[in-house]
Amino acid sequence: MKRLMLAVLFVLLSGVSAQAAEEAGGINPVEHVVDGQEWELPGFTVHLPTLHLGGFALPITKHVVMEWIACLLIIAVVLVARSGKGLVPSGLYNALESIVVFVRDELAVKNIGEHHGPAYVPYLLTVFCFILAANFLGMIPFMATATSNINVTFTLASMTLLLMVGTGIKAHGVVGYWTSLVPHGVPLWLWPVMFVVELLGLIAKPFALMLRLFANMLAGHMVILSLLGLIFTFTAVFGPVGGYGVLPVSLGFSLFVSLLEVLVALIQAYIFTFLTSLFIGMAVHSH
Amino acid sequence: MGSFAHLAAGLGAGMAVIGAGLGIGKLAAAAMDGSARQPQIMGDLRLTMIIAAALIEGVTLFAEVVCILLALKTA
Numbered sequence: 001m002k003r004l005m006l007a008v009l010f011v012l013l014s015g016v017s018a019q020a021a022e023e024a025g026g027i028n029p030v031e032h033v034v035d036g037q038e039w040e041l042p043g044f045t046v047h048l049p050t051l052h053l054g055g056f057a058l059p060i061t062k063h064v065v066m067e068w069i070a071c072l073l074i075i076a077v078v079l080v081a082r083s084g085k086g087l088v089p090s091g092l093y094n095a096l097e098s099i100v101v102f103v104r105d106e107l108a109v110k111n112i113g114e115h116h117g118p119a120y121v122p123y124l125l126t127v128f129c130f131i132l133a134a135n136f137l138g139m140i141p142f143m144a145t146a147t148s149n150i151n152v153t154f155t156l157a158s159m160t161l162l163l164m165v166g167t168g169i170k171a172h173g174v175v176g177y178w179t180s181l182v183p184h185g186v187p188l189w190l191w192p193v194m195f196v197v198e199l200l201g202l203i204a205k206p207f208a209l210m211l212r213l214f215a216n217m218l219a220g221h222m223v224i225l226s227l228l229g230l231i232f233t234f235t236a237v238f239g240p241v242g243g244y245g246v247l248p249v250s251l252g253f254s255l256f257v258s259l260l261e262v263l264v265a266l267i268q269a270y271i272f273t274f275l276t277s278l279f280i281g282m283a284v285h286s287h
Numbered sequence: 288m289g290s291f292a293h294l295a296a297g298l299g300a301g302m303a304v305i306g307a308g309l310g311i312g313k314l315a316a317a318a319m320d321g322s323a324r325q326p327q328i329m330g331d332l333r334l335t336m337i338i339a340a341a342l343i344e345g346v347t348l349f350a351e352v353v354c355i356l357l358a359l360k361t362a
Contacts (some may be wrong), residue, residue: 003300003303003344004308006300006304006351115290116313212344212345215351215352218352267341268341271338271341
C-alpha cells in the first residue's frame, strides 16, 4: 500500500522535481528527512556543534542526537522498571521480561541452538530495543529517525557481519571457517570462483539488512512529507482554495501512512533482529 | 531532449510495486488457506507470513531506493 502511494506520488510530481516544487511554493520533502546540524524545535533552532578530536572533525548532527536520545530512553525505561523486580515480577518489569524471554526463546534459542543461543541474547536485545526506540522516536513531531540514515544502518549491519564472521571463526577455527564457505564436493579448479561467489554472498546478507531498514524508514517519512507538501504545492498553483480543498485528503492519507509507519517500525526492528539471529545460527551450524 | 531520469523513476517505482503486490498477495492467500485448514497453527502462520512479507518488501524497497536516487538527480 505504501509503495503504491509512493509510485503515485512519483507520477504526480514527475514533471515537478523537488527543486521546482520548492520554487513553485511547495516544500522540498528531501531536506526534511536528510541529516543536518540545524535542529528546528518549536520556537528556536538548535545549532549543533562540531567536535574536533585528534585531527578529525566530527559534526554532531540531528541523527547523532537522536541515537543518544534512543539509548538514554532505553536506559531510563530499564531504570524505572527496576522497582517491579522480585520473585513474581510486576508492572513495567514484567513487560520488559516478556520482551527478553521472547528474544531468548523465539530468536536466540530457536535459531542459534540451546547451547550457544543465550550467549547472544544481550546483543540481540540491544539491537532490537535500539532500532525500536530509534524508529519510534522518528514518529514524534520535531524529532528525526536515526535509522533513516544509511550510515546508522550501515553500522548496525557491519556489527552483524562482524558477529557472523567472529562466531564462525570461533566455532570452526580461522582456516576452517573460510574453507567451509565453499560447499563440499566442489572440484578444485572451480574453487577460486566459488570462493569469490560465496564471499559476495556473505557480504550480501548484511548489505540487504542495511538497505531494508534504511529504505523502509526513509520511504515512510518521505511519503508523509510529500503528502503534506501537496498542500503547499496546491496552494502555490491554485491559490488558497486549492490548499483548503486538498487539506482533508492530504491529512487523511498522512494519518493512515503514519499508522502504517508505527507498524512498520515494529516489524522492521523484529526482522533485523530475527535475520541477525538467523545468520549467526547459520555461521555456527554451517556443517 | 533532457534526461529521462524522472520518467524512469516513475516507471520503475510502478513496476516494483507490481512485483511486491503479486508476491505478497500470493503469500497472504497461502497463509489464509493454511489457517482455514488448520486454525490451531494460525499464530505460527501469521508470524511466518509477516517475516516473508518483510523480506519481499525489502527487495522491493531496493528498487524504490534506486528510483529515489533517479528522481532526485539534478544534473
